[in-house]
Amino acid sequence: MLLNARTGFPGDLDVTVTYELIETNKLGIKMEAKPLNKPTPVNLASHTYWNLGGHDSGDILSHTLQLFGSNITPVDSELIPTGKITPVAGTPYDFLHPRTIGSQFTELPDGYDINYALDAAGGHTHLEKVAIVQDSKSGRKMELWGNQPGVQFYTSNMLGRVKGKGGSVYSNHAGLCLETQGFPDSLNQPNFPSQIVSPGQTYMNVMVYRFTTN
Numbered sequence: 001m002l003l004n005a006r007t008g009f010p011g012d013l014d015v016t017v018t019y020e021l022i023e024t025n026k027l028g029i030k031m032e033a034k035p036l037n038k039p040t041p042v043n044l045a046s047h048t049y050w051n052l053g054g055h056d057s058g059d060i061l062s063h064t065l066q067l068f069g070s071n072i073t074p075v076d077s078e079l080i081p082t083g084k085i086t087p088v089a090g091t092p093y094d095f096l097h098p099r100t101i102g103s104q105f106t107e108l109p110d111g112y113d114i115n116y117a118l119d120a121a122g123g124h125t126h127l128e129k130v131a132i133v134q135d136s137k138s139g140r141k142m143e144l145w146g147n148q149p150g151v152q153f154y155t156s157n158m159l160g161r162v163k164g165k166g167g168s169v170y171s172n173h174a175g176l177c178l179e180t181q182g183f184p185d186s187l188n189q190p191n192f193p194s195q196i197v198s199p200g201q202t203y204m205n206v207m208v209y210r211f212t213t214n
């Protein structure tokens with residue numbers, strides 16, 4: 001339960017997150033939120049770091065990514081969306097066809113940290129394919145399916161040197177995040193899909209990860 005005025009949000013919000021193992025190779029995450037007494041903005045996300053080579057295998061720059069979003073929502077110097085929705089074609093943000101994450105990294109000195117407007121608009125009762133990630137060394141492949149209009153692609157640009165499992169040290173770009181979500185700052189951007197949820201309505205963010213090997 002998130003109570004009224006916590007971190008400035010209006011109303012009480014009942015939130016649940018469910019994790020589910022599906023069949024033999026899928027992980028499902030379902031986030032639900034119900035406002036109890038006031039309309040309030042809701043935009044939940046799973047900030048999970050992935051490295052298909054293994055947690056101690058180095059960076060993810062050699063991973064191949066295909067991301068089904070033809071547009072991004074650009075940000076200013078403070079990482080706040082400008083309100084524009086711009087095409088990725090001809091830019092380092094274009095992953096419509098599979099390529100390695102590091103192939104144009106020199107054009108983005110700070111790495112990737114951007115919201116993609118997905119080609120299959122969110123709000124469906126069924127899930128749409130969001131992205132495919134592959135690691136050629138291990139042969140592992142991850143597909144992400146979701147029901148949200150956007151996905152934040154982040155390459156752990158500020159991870160620094162974090163001590164992790166088994167004493168391994170995780171440096172910048174040791175993992176990637178693909179966070180299905182509504183568009184950031186939609187409350188202040190009238191051309192973005194609204195994230196306001198009213199009492200009697202249920203917010204739901206569903207994502208499924210499917211894992212296979214070559």
